[in-house]
Amino acid sequence: MKYYSLNYNSKSALFSDAVKRGLAPDRGLYFPETVPQLQNKFFQTIEKMNTAEMAYSVIKPFIGNQILKAPLMEIISETLDFEFPLVEIKENIAALELFQGPTLAFKDVGARFMARSLGHINRNSDQKITVLVATSGDTGGAVANGFLGVEGVDVVILYPKGKVSEIQEKQLTTLGQNISALEVDGVFDDCQEMVKTAFLDNSLSDISLTSANSINIARWLPQMFYYFIAYRALKEKNKKLVFSVPSGNFGNICAGIMGQQMGLPIDHFIACTNVNDAVPRFLKTGTYDPKPTVPTISNAMDVGNPSNFIRIQKIFNNDVVRMKKVISGYRYTDNETKKGLKEIYDLKGYIADPHGAVGYLGLKEFLSKQKDDFYGVFLETAHPVKFMDTVEKTLKTKVTVPERLKDTLVKEKNSTPIKDYNQLRSYLLD
Numbered sequence: 001m002k003y004y005s006l007n008y009n010s011k012s013a014l015f016s017d018a019v020k021r022g023l024a025p026d027r028g029l030y031f032p033e034t035v036p037q038l039q040n041k042f043f044q045t046i047e048k049m050n051t052a053e054m055a056y057s058v059i060k061p062f063i064g065n066q067i068l069k070a071p072l073m074e075i076i077s078e079t080l081d082f083e084f085p086l087v088e089i090k091e092n093i094a095a096l097e098l099f100q101g102p103t104l105a106f107k108d109v110g111a112r113f114m115a116r117s118l119g120h121i122n123r124n125s126d127q128k129i130t131v132l133v134a135t136s137g138d139t140g141g142a143v144a145n146g147f148l149g150v151e152g153v154d155v156v157i158l159y160p161k162g163k164v165s166e167i168q169e170k171q172l173t174t175l176g177q178n179i180s181a182l183e184v185d186g187v188f189d190d191c192q193e194m195v196k197t198a199f200l201d202n203s204l205s206d207i208s209l210t211s212a213n214s215i216n217i218a219r220w221l222p223q224m225f226y227y228f229i230a231y232r233a234l235k236e237k238n239k240k241l242v243f244s245v246p247s248g249n250f251g252n253i254c255a256g257i258m259g260q261q262m263g264l265p266i267d268h269f270i271a272c273t274n275v276n277d278a279v280p281r282f283l284k285t286g287t288y289d290p291k292p293t294v295p296t297i298s299n300a301m302d303v304g305n306p307s308n309f310i311r312i313q314k315i316f317n318n319d320v321v322r323m324k325k326v327i328s329g330y331r332y333t334d335n336e337t338k339k340g341l342k343e344i345y346d347l348k349g350y351i352a353d354p355h356g357a358v359g360y361l362g363l364k365e366f367l368s369k370q371k372d373d374f375y376g377v378f379l380e381t382a383h384p385v386k387f388m389d390t391v392e393k394t395l396k397t398k399v400t401v402p403e404r405l406k407d408t409l410v411k412e413k414n415s416t417p418i419k420d421y422n423q424l425r426s427y428l429l430d
């Protein structure tokens, strides 16, 4: 498989180069040259496959012989070594819990897959790779955890001082080994700006720098696994399936749609956002008009101009009519989100997080307009403990802290304060 740039001004790249680069040289996102098709037989026997075998068949055509079967199976097994439970909270509505991984957010799967793939691709090289990543909270923890102990790769995380939650800060700063955290005296945008400057800085050209956000194909594509796992569990219901995806940069939903294009029998997708609603507005008006980001209680979706939307447009060949047959869009305010949290809690005592609640609301609204009998799944993208304040205040109940988080919380924070780009540059050159 080759990947071309959606800016159409760079050469096509094989999987390994696309992963090492992140973005194409013309700053475009990489997109696969063809959409692989899975055979009917695959879906007829899917319930007999274990998760790793199933995931292997899904991702293999995207990688070709760039990673051989044995190491790829190992990468997949390590990536998916936790559960993805479906919890039914109402007739024909279930939450797909994607937060059972080490950092309690769905980004664990993409981050682990990318880390292991990059480590493997780079295994015989003398050149160390440095992953530089700016985080407003969740991404940094998942990336740090995913790359921990991966040989030949160092990770440098920039986070804004005092702007991430205590849990998030501990997840970033307590790992050690090949992970370092830089505490930036500024806001998230300052961190992001420094990372961008570093990528363009010729004086750093001896360092092999890459990024680890969802524009990287090795973080984006493995998110397809969730939809196959859920389909396998729901196949015997024999119903039309609809997935509701709380969306920010639109990597997760784009992966699901890719799975559908490969043949996965999903009837519909719902793109749910908070008030950062560029895509739902596009689906309504046909005009893409991104706006500056507005802060909300579902802050992992506070994205004014979603970077993966261009990939979704490509899947539908920029045809809005075709896109609307597959995707519906809904957006919700913080107040509506809190009502959603309460409603889910009242139904079955289920404690969702604000992102999952946005997904639930969209699913409910969609289902209320259908004549057909659907089975609906909303993705629970984070553990409620990560948004403890909002959840506890809204539901007037306590959220139990999972055991695996308790270990992190007692560890000592270890980070290096920096003030400006020059300090980042010196740090990288050391």
Ligand SMILES: *Cc1c(COP(=O)(O)O)cnc(C)c1O
Binding pocket: 105, 106, 107, 138, 214, 246, 247, 248, 249, 250, 251, 252, 253, 300, 301, 355, 381, 382
């Ligand atoms: C990143 C994130 C999202 C948004 O996912 P995208 O792939 O960027 O659309 C939703 N919920 C949580 C908890 C996240 O961390």
